[in-house]
Structures are given as structure tokens and as C-alpha cells.
Amino acid sequence: MDKVVGSAEEAVADVRPGARLAVGGFGLCGIPSVLINALFEAGVGDLEVVSNNAGVDDWGLGLLLGAGRLRRVVASYVGENREFARQYLSGELEVELTPQGTLAERMRAGGSGIPAFFTASGVGTQVAEGGLPWRYDSSGAVAVASPAKQTQSFDTPEGPKEFVLERAIIADFGLVRAWRGDRHGNLVFRDSARNFNPLAAMCGRITVAEVEELVEPGELDPNQIHTPGVFVHRVVPLTTEQVAAKRIERRTVRPRPEGVGR
Structure with a gap:
């Protein structure tokens, strides 16, 4: 029942070229960046990715994309990645765009045993x-x-x-990031980082979760669990540095009102 593995590299070591991955996140919020980086370092390629979007040019799935590791992407939004647009329009990348709600339901159906x-x-x-x-x-x-x-x-x-x-969508691997998780694979997501993560976890034949805080079984309130451990096969606890390494997709600020903060 203890699903904790020693490292992200170990957790994705059996991802082979040609695999189909369902990846949680929305923009850069809630993406499994540590697992994605482990795949990048492993050099695995020829991947098909199912994800709301493909990250940005130098972070998240954008790392795999920029290295030419993706052959196909199923997504609903790709507007923040210039390299994605270049590869798609030049014929280097196959892209299946689908309505966002439909994409979510296709993943949920895959995890629920509903074929269509x-x-x-x-x-x-x-x-x-x-x-x-x-x-x-x-x-x-x-x-x-x-x-x-x-x-x-x-x-x-x-x-x-x-x-x-x-x-429905069924992936070879589901990669997700959770706020808290226990050794049995029960997961809790925080606020908007919940997004596509529970769906990606459901539709993966093998689901790997990186967790910001690992707790012991019984510490999570059963009523607050978003993804039951039955959907999760491997748990990767993150270090303090890995937890803190988060990016903002697009920083926007409002003009400071006259006289405020002076």
C-alpha cells in the first residue's frame, strides 16, 4: 500500500517513446513540473500529450516541446507558446484541438470506464x-x-x-501535482490548482503524483480527498525547493492609485 518512490526520475523511468501522457494543470497552475523535468532529463521522446495546454516556451511541457520530444498534443488552448505555434504550422507537430469542457469529460470518461x-x-x-x-x-x-x-x-x-x-481518453501515464497526499496515494489539491489534475489522475493506466506535503495514512480528512488512492500508483514527495519553484504565466498589475503606498 505504500506507493512512495524515492525520486521523480524513478517514478517515470518506465515511460517509453511513443507513450501517451495525461498531464494535469491549467496554464502553469498545478502542473507536475518536477515529473516533466524528470522526463526531459531522461531524454524520452515521441510522446503524445493530453493536457489543457502545452506550458510556455521554457517551462512545463514547453521544455519537452522545445526539445522536439512531442509528436502529438491533444489540448484545448495553446496560445501562450510561440514554439508550439511554430511546430504546428510547420508540420512538425500534430495537434488535436478540442473544446475545454469536452476535453475534461473525455478524460473523466476514460477513468470511469465510459468509452464515449x-x-x-x-x-x-x-x-x-x-x-x-x-x-x-x-x-x-x-x-x-x-x-x-x-x-x-x-x-x-x-x-x-x-x-x-x-x-473517452485513456492514457498510458497520468502525471499530476497535489498539495497534500498520503502514502496510499490519496490526494488533495489546493484552490485553482485542482483544475485538470483529478481528471488526468483518473484516466492514466499508471498515475504518478508529485505532492507538496506528504502525510501519513489517516491524516487526511476522507471528506476532503479529491482523488482517492485507487487512481494513484506512485507518489513522489517534493523538497522545499521543488515546492517553491513555481512560475507565473503572465504577470499583470494595475496602476497604483494616487497616494497609495507613499
């Missing part, structure tokens, strides 16, 4: 009709486009409505 589900998001657009560019060639032409998806009408309180079928 119908949603209204994307009906009447290329999300359902197909034709979204997944990969360009070197000349800028579309080399791989998204396929058309099954649609079906269902009765709703407002009358018949069209829905589109979306398939």
Missing part, C-alpha cells in the same frame, strides 16, 4: 463535421484533418437537439 458520450459542444462546427487541421505539411497544406464524428438527435426539455459523439 454525446455532447452538444461542437455541433454544427468542424469539431463534429471534420476538417480541422491536425497536421500540416512543410508547404503549409493540411496533411491530416480531423474526421467527421457521429451525431444523433435526442429529446430535451426544449425539444429535439443534435449531439456529437466524443470518445
